[in-house]
Every structure is written in structure tokens, then in C-alpha cells.
Amino acid sequence: MSKPTPPDRPQTGKTIDTDRLDRVVVAARRARDEREQGYREQALKLYPWVCGRCGRTFNHANLRELTVHHRDHNHDNNPSDGSNWELLCLYCHDNEHQRYEEHIAASSKGAGQEASSQTTHRPFEGLEALLKRGK
Numbered sequence: 001m002s003k004p005t006p007p008d009r010p011q012t013g014k015t016i017d018t019d020r021l022d023r024v025v026v027a028a029r030r031a032r033d034e035r036e037q038g039y040r041e042q043a044l045k046l047y048p049w050v051c052g053r054c055g056r057t058f059n060h061a062n063l064r065e066l067t068v069h070h071r072d073h074n075h076d077n078n079p080s081d082g083s084n085w086e087l088l089c090l091y092c093h094d095n096e097h098q099r100y101e102e103h104i105a106a107s108s109k110g111a112g113q114e115a116s117s118q119t120t121h122r123p124f125e126g127l128e129a130l131l132k133r134g135k
Helices: 018-037 039-046 090-108 127-133
Strands: 066-070 085-089
Touching: 039 066, 039 085, 066 090, 085 090
Parallel strands: none
Antiparallel strands: 066 085
16 A cells, blocks of 8 residues: 655655565665676676776776676586686677687687688689780
């Protein structure tokens, strides 16, 4: 049931459901506690707020742009000592994953194959014959 607005608050014609507000506050605190147990919060406590690649420093205002990178690319490998983590800014983290994806793609294509078997277009094929004909 709704309760009237307390007298110390301006009257806006709206009522505040304090039970609902209490539930929201409790849920927010619980979510914060769960996040602090997560690997991101642990990494932020272990390491300085600096990107491990570009050296950009972070503060509370822009901390959301600092991410935790798993060095072995296994997001389930989260040792409590942080040995599989490094803090990277959004841009360096994206770059690191792009490099990893390119490495995997190159490995799966079989980089040891000869270039001639991969090349299908020969732009100068028949050029020698054309040059000899012109003499």
C-alpha cells in the first residue's frame, strides 16, 4: 500500500512506495556485493587503473572504459591471484581480440600451403606473348 510523501519533501501530488524503494535499495546493494566478488572488481583492486598496452590512466569518471582481458582468452580461467588478467582500455582490448582472431584464422587456413595453390588470378598471364607480338 502506498504511503503519503513525508512532510520534509516537496509535495508533488505523488506518493512514495517505501517498501518498494527499500527492495530496490537492497537489490542494488546485493548486486554491488556480487559484482565485487567478480573478477573485474578483483582485478581493479589488484592492479593500478592503467591500460597495460597504451598506458592510459583511469579514474572513477572513466573507469567503465577499463576492461579486464584474459591473457589465455579463456574467460572461465579466473585465478584469484589475477595471473590470467590484465587491464586494458576498450580500444586496446578490441585490438587484442582482433589480433587473436586473425591469428586463429591464419592458423586454420594452413599457412604452410604454397602460395601458388592459393592464387587463382594471374593478371599478367599472356603478357609475354603480347609483348613479343608487338615487336
